[in-house]
Amino acid sequence: MQVVIGRIGRAHGIRGELNVDIRTDEPERRFAPGSSVVCGDRTLTIARARHHSGRLVVSFEEILDRTAAEALHGRIIEAEVDPLDLPEDPDEFYDHQLVGLEARADDEVVGTVTGIVHGPYQDTLAIDIDGREVFIPFVTEIVPVVDVTGGFVTINQVAGLLDPAEAENAASDLMGD
Structure with a gap:
């Protein structure tokens, strides 16, 4: 099973090094020299990983120059686990642990987690609500409880978050319509 561990940023220098936005709480383990990772349809081997100016800079054995590095910009890096x-x-979860969990709001089941979208700044839960896909920011303020063993996530109610009609009504109320 593959889990997302990073997203490739810009090339760093001329020797194929890349800035990587870390998406794991275990970067020392996942980006250890000799480790294999998956990037799209390629398997890459970590040659070196170091921190530079607050960012992780990674070089892969298979990426030898800036041109090859630039071709990977924006790609997701995954590890086999x-x-x-x-x-x-305990506050970190793999995607496969979240998919299938009930989504609850006000102690009522409102849907099912169908996936996780890994964005550049935060992750988002994809939730099926009555056949409609809804995206919920996966942040503590909105998803305060993740209970993998209990089989659910709790979503704080925010006007319009789960029901687009509520968002339209809230906007109308604010505008005095």
Whole structure:
């Protein structure tokens, strides 16, 4: 099973190094020299990883120059993990642990988590609500509870978040219509 561990940013220098936005709480483990990662349809081997100006700079054995590095800009990096393997941090979750969980609001089941969208700044839960796909920012203020063993996530009600009609009504109320 593959889990997202990073997103490739800009090339760093002329020797194929890349800035990587970390998407794992275990960067030392996932970006250790000799580790294999998946980037699109390629398997890459970590040659070196170091921190520079607050960012992780990674070089891969297969990427030898800036041109090859630039071709990877924006791509997601994934690592192969055992499905039974759990992250060390109790507030970290693998995608496969979240897919299928009930989504609850006000102690009522409103839908099911169908996926996770990994954006450049935050992750988003994709939730099926009565056949409609709704995207919920995966931040503590909106999703305060993730109970993998209990089989659910709790979503704080925000006007219009779960029901677009509510958003239109809230906007009308604010505008005095």
